[in-house]
Amino acid sequence: MIEAEWWEYDSVEEMADAVSGDVGFIIESAIDARDASLLALPGGKTPLPIFDKMIKAKLPWKKVTIVPTDERLVAVDHELSNARMLAQRFMRAGARVIPIGGENDDVDAAGNIADARLQDLPWPPDLVWLGMGADGHTASIFAGPDMQKALDAPNARRAVGVRPDPLPAEAPVPRVTLTRAALLSARTLIITIQGAEKKELLEQAIADGQSSRLPIGRLLAEAEQPIDIHWAP
């Protein structure tokens, strides 16, 4: 049974205020408890206004380490790189951003490199923050031939390489992604989405749970922690 609480806002601005406040609280609580905070943050476009609001908050950014939930296998300075997008924002604030990908035609090798980098970090993340594509993918777990590889990876495995088929139009490149086990190991799990179509898709995926054909439904079906879902039109 997926325990999801929906938070609905009138605007993206309102969602950004609320989510940036929640994440600030997660960071401060982690630093109080462990003197450090590890966050896994999504790529894509939806979280950008929230990230921009977060970096204006006076938080102990120097104690924060950030990894992307997934990465497109492009050069680290490529416009499609999630690490580049995160670094441009959070490194300026003082946080450490760890890239987990780079240009690499060998998807399996890329997955091994990403996994090795993540194995070096103090686990679990205080926060895994997920987005969702209009096709129901989350992080870089896409429906298709490599979906089970990411969903069924052993618990100790933190990342795998995937080649979405078909490649998504907005970023048509192979990827690395945190595995289901790594994503669900988070102390806190949140999702941010925008638009009526995604809301309907996510509601259905949650209702279908384990029998969902969508990666987001299959992922959340195994979640043991409550999930906050933030939505703006």
Ligand SMILES: O=C1O[C@H](COP(=O)(O)O)[C@@H](O)[C@H](O)[C@H]1O
């Ligand atoms: O490719 C990706 O897409 C999803 C969704 O992005 P959005 O722009 O539709 O919100 C994102 O969560 C993921 O991290 C990213 O690599």
